[in-house]
Amino acid sequence: MHRPHPTxxxxxxxxxxxxxxLEPRYAAQLPGARAxxxxxxxxxxxxxxxPWIGGRNPGRDGLTVRLRDGRLLxxxxxxxxxxxxxxxAVRLDGVPxxxxxxxxxxxxxxxxxxxxxxxxxxVASLALxxxxxxxxxxxxxxxxxxxxxxxxxxxxxxxxxxxxxVADWEWEQxxxxxxxxxxxxxxxxxxxxxxxxAYGPEHRPLVELxxxxxxxxxxxxxxxxxxxxxxxxxxxxxxxxxxxxxVLKRAGEQAVxxxxxxxxRTLAVPGGPHVKTALSARLTSSVRDISGYSIEVxxxxxxxxxxxxARSEGLLHMTRTLGAATANSxxxxxxxxxxxxxxxxCARGERVVPVAALAxxxxxxxxxxxxxxxxxxxxxxxxxxxxxxxxxxxxxNLLVVLSADGAPxxxxxxxxxxxxxxxxxxxxxxxxxxxxxxxxxxxDETTLRRKLFGSLVAGALAATAGSAPALRDALAAxxxxxxxxxxxxxxxxxxxxxxxxxxxxxxxxxxxxxWTALPNPLR
Numbered sequence: 001m002h003r004p005h006p007t008x009x010x011x012x013x014x015x016x017x018x019x020x021x022l023e024p025r026y027a028a029q030l031p032g033a034r035a036x037x038x039x040x041x042x043x044x045x046x047x048x049x050x051p052w053i054g055g056r057n058p059g060r061d062g063l064t065v066r067l068r069d070g071r072l073l074x075x076x077x078x079x080x081x082x083x084x085x086x087x088x089a090v091r092l093d094g095v096p097x098x099x100x101x102x103x104x105x106x107x108x109x110x111x112x113x114x115x116x117x118x119x120x121x122x123v124a125s126l127a128l129x130x131x132x133x134x135x136x137x138x139x140x141x142x143x144x145x146x147x148x149x150x151x152x153x154x155x156x157x158x159x160x161x162x163x164x165x166v167a168d169w170e171w172e173q174x175x176x177x178x179x180x181x182x183x184x185x186x187x188x189x190x191x192x193x194x195x196x197x198a199y200g201p202e203h204r205p206l207v208e209l210x211x212x213x214x215x216x217x218x219x220x221x222x223x224x225x226x227x228x229x230x231x232x233x234x235x236x237x238x239x240x241x242x243x244x245x246x247v248l249k250r251a252g253e254q255a256v257x258x259x260x261x262x263x264x265r266t267l268a269v270p271g272g273p274h275v276k277t278a279l280s281a282r283l284t285s286s287v288r289d290i291s292g293y294s295i296e297v298x299x300x301x302x303x304x305x306x307x308x309x310a311r312s313e314g315l316l317h318m319t320r321t322l323g324a325a326t327a328n329s330x331x332x333x334x335x336x337x338x339x340x341x342x343x344x345x346c347a348r349g350e351r352v353v354p355v356a357a358l359a360x361x362x363x364x365x366x367x368x369x370x371x372x373x374x375x376x377x378x379x380x381x382x383x384x385x386x387x388x389x390x391x392x393x394x395x396x397n398l399l400v401v402l403s404a405d406g407a408p409x410x411x412x413x414x415x416x417x418x419x420x421x422x423x424x425x426x427x428x429x430x431x432x433x434x435x436x437x438x439x440x441x442x443x444d445e446t447t448l449r450r451k452l453f454g455s456l457v458a459g460a461l462a463a464t465a466g467s468a469p470a471l472r473d474a475l476a477a478x479x480x481x482x483x484x485x486x487x488x489x490x491x492x493x494x495x496x497x498x499x500x501x502x503x504x505x506x507x508x509x510x511x512x513x514x515w516t517a518l519p520n521p522l523r
Contacts, residue, residue, distance in 0.1 A: 349404025
């Protein structure tokens, strides 16, 4: 089997066999990929509570990080909300380092060996992702210093006069660089080069999902499993081909062709639903299997979400879960969701765009547009939080309905598995409490606010704005006329919570999310 963490040279060697035409572009993209991952790593070194860091000394021209062993790291001022690459090298005791994996190796922190291997793979995979974009793409440059991060020129439509994409997967596949803040933004351990090209959404492939028959009596199911995915007394569970080959060691007798979305393991069936598959590989931070708990609560959460959307005064849609099933294994499960595209009025020229893909348009360069979008997103998010639901509204889960001329009209939210529901808040507002238990249920204010603020403000809005000043201006305009609830006061006055993504990767014995606090852009 191929190495779990291929290096840059490993990827080059595989490319020579499977896609020789990409070799020159891959080599040209490596310096930019190293800098992009190093920028994300420097953000963590500047802002996360890493136990081996003794202090941080910001200056006018840069930041000095003091390690507990006395060594010094020096680099540029770290904007925690910046998405552009701005770190080409950092100095460790005066010695410059331009490769994030080698820097982590030199730092010698606990659990750093595995993390360094993941960073090396993230660099190589990111260069491969960028190389896979067409040579004539407007957002690509030929040189090694290019920054083809999926962004396009400012304005209304994609650059070059291209029309808006029509199909939902076309928007998703514009996101080339992956997570805007995670150093493991493109780490895909266990995937060969051929598999990345065959399954990665940024490479725009068609993927055949195997349909694995499982006796219905042996399955846990919620919602309605469609008749076309049944065969007598068996359910036909859609299985990702990587999962079928490497985990289940079995294939289905039938298959359905689909387009991979930005999460890689969720795919759009043309004319049909979105299919969330189990993928027992670690992508960024998490292994992407599907727990029995997620299957069990899927239908209840979907029905509850519909009732919440009905209270949103037309500002929010929640995609329905059509059916969910598992063969009593997180490795063999699937969730069927309706496409967010059903909430666009195509006759009016509306489009549903994942927030993560907004940076591929010219819209985000307009301060007025950013303010309008932030006002919509913050209004909806805070209203739901006050009522008792905290969305995990990062750029992948949150979508926006745009008018024909690009104005933000409404929001669409998908993937309910990680929301948080507060029974106490629901009761306070006279909202019926759904029959739920387990991890989605909490009345803890810190947990609820972290969930929303960390995903929406420090995640989706920050990445769309692209910098602390742009985020500050957009938020200031967004909150000006909102009612001063305790949640809004916390957003205005407290530091902004966000997941400590690097700390989590360096803490294998600590389950669950870990958090850090970022400077509040409004203070």
